[in-house]
Amino acid sequence: MIQNETPWEPSQRYPDPRFRAFHPSFHRFRAMNGAVEKLAGGCRWAEGPVWFGDHRALLWSDIPNDRILRWDEVTGQVSVFRQSSNFANGNTRDRQGRLVTCEHGGRRITRTEYDGRITVLADRYDGKRLNSPNDIVVKSDGSVWFTDPPFGIAGHIEGEKAEAELPHGVYRIDGQTGAVTLLTDELAGPNGLAFSPDERILYVVESRAEPRRIVAYDVTEDGRIANRRVAVQGEPGDTPDGFRVDTEGNLWCGWGMGGPEFDGVRVFSPQGEPLGHIDLPERCANVCFGGRHRNRLFMAASRSIYSVMLTVQGVAGG
Secondary structure, three states, rough: OOOOOOOOOOOOOOOOEEEEOOHHHHHHEOOOOOOOOEEEEOOOEEEEEEOOOOOOEHHHHHHHOOOOOOOOOOOOOEEEEOOOOEEEEEEEEOOOOOOOEOOOOOOOOEEEEOOEEEEEEOOEEEEEOOOOOOOEEEEEOOOEEEOOHHHHOOOOOOOOOOOOOOOOEEEEEEEOOOOOOEEEEEOOEEEEEOOOOOOOOOOEOOOOOOOOOEEEEEEOOOOOEEEEEEEEEOOOOOOOEEEEEEOOOOEEEEEEOOOOOOOOOOOOEEOEEEEEEEEEOOHHHHHHHHHHHHEEEEEEHHHHHHHHEEEEOOOOOO
């Protein structure tokens, strides 16, 4: 069992003062009795949360510790789901409910079958090894979309140090044929990614832009992307990372590193307007929606996992 290692003082007041509104519309997302809770600690770098409603459990990656952890909603206990995880990073579920994972160590995308077997979906493009797949999402047609920067092969902390064979890329795996398509290699450090609710827009964090930003593309009928534009232009200190989208099209983004006032989750409208912020005591790397109605936001924040109940729901499949 993994223990909470650092003191955590939940708010004793409703509504939770950790919600900071930049726009009046942000207040309606906050449940009156929805307070930020700390669920687990003791990680080295928590990433890639994914909700399994059929098990009432959250899985997430602890990348430097080379493991995937599991939080049980019924018991509140945390256990090791998989070790070694091949330095797993981003996780999601496909439309059949199977775990799909980005692995730095294997430099590959894998799917965990119902019986626990591991199927490799992609580890190469054009005969060359992938770099270190980072984040991932599955479209309703079964296609798998992922980012592939070289962060995990830059040293021996989140994988094995190696030379990159491919440029920074965003890829699509066809859900029927398994064919891998390079969608773009024009982004510096592609990181988190997600679809709009109607799947007509793909958002991608460009994490090596100065400052960071979130770009948007139109998704074409043949499964490619076009019409690149900036959806959210960061300011100095802004650090968007992994994110998910709610049913209204708002972006819930892991945020932090520029100072304590940046740590937590930053929320943007579909038009890129900052709506508000959820303060956390640690930088947040990634989020997912879960719970019975997909209105519980789970936040993977550096060494810990937090959650909060909201009045808005996340899109299915995110």
